[in-house]
Amino acid sequence: MAFVNVSDNLSDLAYYEKVSSKKTELLFLGLALLFLLLALWRLEAAGRGTVSTLLFAAFFFFLFYALNYRTLTIRLTPQELKLRFGLFRWTIPIDNVERSYQDEASLWRIGGAGIHFSSFEGRYRVMFNFLEYPRVVVSLKEKRGPVRDVAFSTQQPEQVMALLREFAAKQSE
Numbered sequence: 792m793a794f795v796n797v798s799d800n801l802s803d804l805a806y807y808e809k810v811s812s813k814k815t816e817l818l819f820l821g822l823a824l825l826f827l828l829l830a831l832w833r834l835e836a837a838g839r840g841t842v843s844t845l846l847f848a849a850f851f852f853f854l855f856y857a858l859n860y861r862t863l864t865i866r867l868t869p870q871e872l873k874l875r876f877g878l879f880r881w882t883i884p885i886d887n888v889e890r891s892y893q894d895e896a897s898l899w900r901i902g903g904a905g906i907h908f909s910s911f912e913g914r915y916r917v918m919f920n921f922l923e924y925p926r927v928v929v930s931l932k933e934k935r936g937p938v939r940d941v942a943f944s945t946q947q948p949e950q951v952m953a954l955l956r957e958f959a960a961k962q963s964e
Contacts, residue, residue, distance in 0.1 A: 806867035806954055810944055812921040815904040819857035826850035860905050863919055865945060869958045872929065874943050876919045879906055883941060886962045887932050891955040894926035894942050901942075914939040927951050 830846035837843065859877030866873040872883040898920075901907055907918045915937045920926065924944040931939055945951050 803868045803870070804866060805869065805958075806865065806947075806951060808865040808945060808947060808951075810863040810865070810921060810924060810946060811861055812904070812923060814922050816857060816861055818904065818922070819853050819860065823850055823853035823857055826853060856905060863921065863944060865943065865951070867951065867954055867958075869961065872955065874919050874941070876906055879919075881917065881919070881941060883929055883931065885955070885958045888955055888959045888962075889930040889932045890959075891927055891929045891952045893948050893952070894928045896926075896942075898922060908938075911940065916940040916942055919943040927955075929955065 826846050826849040830843055830850055833840075833843040833846055859879075861877070864873075864875040866875075868885075870885055872885070872888075874881045874883075896911065901909060901918050901920060904920050904922050907920065909916055909918070914930075915934075916928070917938050917940075918926070919942070921944040924946055925948045926942045926944050927948045928940050928942045931941070
């Protein structure tokens with residue numbers, strides 16, 4: 792974990808955090824290894840076929856997860872919140888932030904680690920999750936596609952929410 796508050800810097804970057812999780816990484820690597828071993832076993836036992844192909848596909852799927860979801864980068868300026876999870880990025884202009892709050896949904900409800908989409912209380916949400924960290928939810932004034940809320944893991948939820956509220960208040964002045 793790297794947390795840097797650079798608000799005194801010449802840049803307008805107010806908050807920067809890189810969140811990573813050994814638990815999440817080990818989970819995805821373990822699943823990748825399991826499916827690789829199963830695929831090799833099936834290939835040896837029965838040769839090429841649908842099952843061995845599906846097992847190899849599952850191996851590559853979890854290998855991609857292990858590599859792509861290693862680090863979530865959070866960048867917050869007075870103008871925008873940027874999230875980057877491997878190849879995937881999401882930007883929220885501060886003038887589109889309606890409110891922010893700490894997420895209380897269980898990991899079972901959100902589907903675990905990685906990027907997930909789900910409906911919560913009639914609002915469609917994208918989630919950038921790790922297994923062991925709290926999440927902040929940002930409600931959008933105007934939805935982006937079907938998405939009304941964006942949730943993400945952070946080790947500093949109170950600080951992130953305070954900055955979001957401060958910047959949103961300044962935007963509405």
